[in-house]
Amino acid sequence: MRTRWILVLVMGLLLTACSSDDGASDGRVTLRFQSLAWQEESVDANKELVEEWNATHPDVKVEYVQGSWDSVHDQLLTSFEGGEAPDVIHDASDDLADFAYGGYLADLRELLPERLKSDIPERSWETATFGDGIYGVPFLQEPRVLIANAEWLRDSGVRVPTPQEPWTWQEFRSIAKELSGGGRYGVAWPLKEPVSATLNLSLSTGGQMFHRGADGKVTVRFDAADEVVPRTVHDEVNTDGSASSATLGMGGSDTLPGFFGGKYAMVPLGFSYRQQIVQQAPKGFDWQVLPAPAGADGLTQGVSPQTLSVAEDSPYKKEAVEFIDFLLRPENMVRLALGDWMLPTGTAALKDPALHTAKDDWATGTALAAGLRSAPAQSVRGYPEWKDKVATPAFQEYYSGAIGIEELRKRLVEDGNLVLARYQR
Structure with a gap:
């Protein structure tokens, strides 16, 4: 009995200590x-x-x-x-x-x-x-942009895009090809994780991929609008030779040494990569931020703030x-x-002059904020499994040239809908 009372006393003291720790006892x-x-x-x-x-x-x-x-x-x-x-x-x-x-x-x-x-x-x-x-309260976001070798672009004489007059996806493909040659590439696509980049950029062409029916259930489709961005990447790598196949398995940071070394004219990256570039670029390296290509829906792209x-x-x-x-x-x-x-994300904060400077191309990124939308897949139940087991390997094989567009469609849609169906019963 004495042991039981000692245990009760100890537990009471512990609870009192916990109450003091969270601040409840002193208000x-x-x-x-x-x-x-x-x-x-x-x-x-x-x-x-x-x-x-x-x-x-x-x-x-x-x-x-x-x-x-x-x-x-x-x-x-x-x-x-x-x-x-x-x-x-x-x-x-x-x-x-x-x-x-x-x-x-x-x-x-x-x-x-x-x-x-x-x-x-x-x-x-x-x-x-x-x-x-x-x-959640969304508070920070970043568009995907093109980080370009400014000197290379000037020497080539190509039209440099702006948020007001961006490249189309077809124009981007043509210019990447024009910038290539002699062991150098117009673009490096770091697509170690290809799914979110592909889906988010595809909003510019009207691509949706996920469609919610009247019953509330979501299914995958791969329509013509969804094909534009994947076809561009595939053709730059496998047809034009304007994109390096070696970068497809890389993360964004992995491409920077080659970019600084003059191997790639452009790299599609998140806007925040500018900090790494400022810190790591060789002295005198001239770079600039360009908007991602625009499609039927302009500069719209998906983000996950x-x-x-x-x-x-x-x-x-x-x-x-x-x-x-x-x-x-x-x-x-x-x-x-x-x-x-x-x-x-805040409209008042976006007006701050510090975010509209030419230095480090803040103004270019801020001009893209109005086109940022919810990433297509983030509210889809079963998306993580669809991404990991179906979409990632399918896109990786397509971009490398191992499969064609029809096999890509089959995997994304048929295999993908089997995955999503398990989460919507």
């Missing part, structure tokens, strides 16, 4: 904010904003927790299931579906302040909407959203965007 709230910032400028901006919040909000303390993009999905899943999820969660919209549908994230519709709701466009809110709920969410199990949802609102005030959103070399 103070402690929020854990897990950030995925990794670049030095971005980490500094996030930590500075946390310090500024803590200095002006003595009753709501925020603890900065460093996460990693490489392991965030599995780490969050483990923390959700273990009841240890951070209160405020930094992620990307294309990673939220499982957590949103699984009940791990709070629906923010009734919690968001009107200022924040109205500042971020509806097209951006769509990226974090699953079913009837909003499960970075997001801030609140854990459903957090007892401090109201305070968590207040902290998010502070982080995403226009002036703070600009600081976060500059730190990550990306674009803010």
Whole structure:
């Protein structure tokens, strides 16, 4: 009996200690904010904003927790299931579906302040909407652009595109061929992970790939509009010889040494790669940002913005959203965007002069913001399996020339719909 009472006393002391740790006993709230910032400028901006919040909000303390993009999905899943999820969660919209549908994230519709709701466009809110709920606040985004060797373009005499007068996909293919020869290539396509790049760029040509029927079920189609971008890449590699087949298995960073070395005239990359180029390019290397080619739908392309969410199990949802609102005030959103070399989603932040400079071609990227839309697949149940087991190997084989367009269509549609059907019963 004495042992039982000792155990009860110890458990009571532990519970009291836990209560003190979370700040409940003294009236103070402690929020854990897990950030995925990794670049030095971005980490500094996030930590500075946390310090500024803590200095002006003595009753709501925020603890900065460093996460990693490489392991965030599995780490969050483990923390959700273990009841240890951070209160405020930094992620990307294309990673939220499982957590949103699984009940791990709070629906923010009734919690968001009107200022924040109205500042971020509806097209951006769509990226974090699953079913009837909003499960994240989209705040940073980046278009896919062409990073070009400016000297090479000037010497060739080709027309240099602008956001107002971009290249068409056919014009892009012709110019890539014109820029090639003598062991040099007009373009390097880093397509180690080919699916999101292909689907997002295909929005410019009217490609959709995923279609929701009247019954709410999603099926895959591969129509003429969906073929334009894949055919362009395939033909540049296998017909024109204007794109290097060696880069198809590379990530974006892997192509930079060859780009700096004069092997490729252009590389399609995310807008934030400019930071690596500024840091790594040889002295005197002249580069510039060009818009991605335009199709029937202009410069439209899909994006999966970075997001801030609140854990459903957090007892401090109201305070968590207040902290998010502070982080995403226009002036703070600009600081976060500059730190990550990306674009803010907020309309007020996008007007900031710092994002419209010629230096590092900020103005070119900002001019593309209006065409950014929700990535086609991010709300599709079963998309991760379709991407990994069906689409990735199919696109890789097509781009390398191992299969033709009809076999690609067969795999994406027939095999793909078998996968999606299992998630929609």
